[in-house]
Amino acid sequence: MTNLYDGKMAAIFDAMYQTFIDYDEEYNFYNTLIQENNGKTILEIGSGTGNLAKRFQENKQEYIGLDYSKSMIAIAKERNENCHFIHGDMRDFQLETSVDSILITGRSTSYLINNEDINNTFESIYKNLTSSGIVIFDFIDANRFIPYTKENPIIKHQAKYEGINYYRNSNWKTTSAENFMLEWTAQYYTVKDDEQEIIADDFSTVRVFTLNEMQLFLYLNGFEIIKTIDRKTYAYDTYVIVACKK
Missing domain, CATH: 3.40.50.150 (Vaccinia Virus protein VP39)
Known part of the structure; x- marks a missing residue:
């Protein structure tokens, strides 16, 4: 894990x-x-x-x-x-x-x-x-999520907390059709005064x-x-x- x-x-x-x-x-x-x-x-x-x-x-x-x-x-x-x-x-x-x-x-x-x-x-x-x-x-x-990731190669999420705007761009790539494993890569960033600042990159292997x-x-x-x-x-x-x- x-x-x-x-x-x-x-x-x-x-x-x-x-x-x-x-x-x-x-x-x-x-x-x-x-x-x-x-x-x-x-x-x-x-x-x-x-x-x-x-x-x-x-x-x-x-x-x-x-x-x-x-x-x-x-x-x-x-x-x-x-x-x-x-x-x-x-x-x-x-x-x-x-x-x-x-x-x-x-x-x-x-x-x-x-x-x-x-x-x-x-x-x-x-x-x-x-x-x-x-x-x-x-x-x-898996029956709903895998088709969704195929149709949406980049999935974006936004959240605002304590006055800060956070963003996450996620990419999901199916790596195993046998047990429905995916590689999840995500980039986290904030935007302030129209300036984008990358705050973290993340990678996980997950299963649905x-x-x-x-x-x-x-x-x-x-x-x-x-x-x-x-x-x-x-x-x-x-x-x-x-x-x-x-």
């Missing part, structure tokens, strides 16, 4: 996503699913800079955040002094106490680029859930999935699907799955 959003990329990510995502709506979406399944204790995988953590903390819920980026966790801890964050890998982690709700948010499943990654992740989640626990996660729909693929991965790892939601996010057509241990 690549070393995601370390250094100054963590702060750039945080600034841009304040505009891309309505975190109050995001919290309400996930918390509704948690409450529907009587969830009390929560682990968020891909907790990032702690924007959802802030909402869980404000509502006095028992929450833990896990992320692969130390830089993102540093921002999250500054934002949420009373929250517990773990630097860890979703493919291999062990909590001190099992939880009854595990979330994988922000399409973090995209960084599981081979079948071993996916199976190891679901195995780790299974081991860290209580007997009636649930997992809730989103993933990018079909719904049938993900259903089979869950079945093979001992999960039963409770609900499947077709959900449009700011840039991607995604599915959200709620599943429980069989």
Whole structure:
């Protein structure tokens, strides 16, 4: 797994996503699913800079955040002094106490680029859930996203945060038709007084999935699907799955 959003990329990510995502709506979406399944204790995988953590903390819920980026966790801890964050890998982690709700948010499943990654992740989640626990996660729909990238070779996004205009130009190149992997290159810049300043370049190898693929991965790892939601996010057509241990 690549070393995601370390250094100054963590702060750039945080600034841009304040505009891309309505975190109050995001919290309400996930918390509704948690409450529907009587969830009390929560682990968020891909907790990032702690924007959802802030909402869980404000509502006095028992929450833990896990992320692969130390830089993102540093921002999250500054934002949420009373929250517990773990630097860890979703493919291999062990909590001190099992939880009854595990979330994988922000399409973090995209960084599981081979079948071993996916199976190891679901195995780790299974081991860290209580007997009636649930997992809730989103993933990018390959059937819609790959054609979109073919038709739009450069995808542009703009965000304004604290008076600064941020821009991102993304290019997606399909590298494997076998398991739907793409190379994502992105250039981040700001514009001030009509002057463009490049602030970062980024590169990642990511994977998108079909719904049938993900259903089979869950079945093979001992999960039963409770609900499947077709959900449009700011840039991607995604599915959200709620599943429980069989």
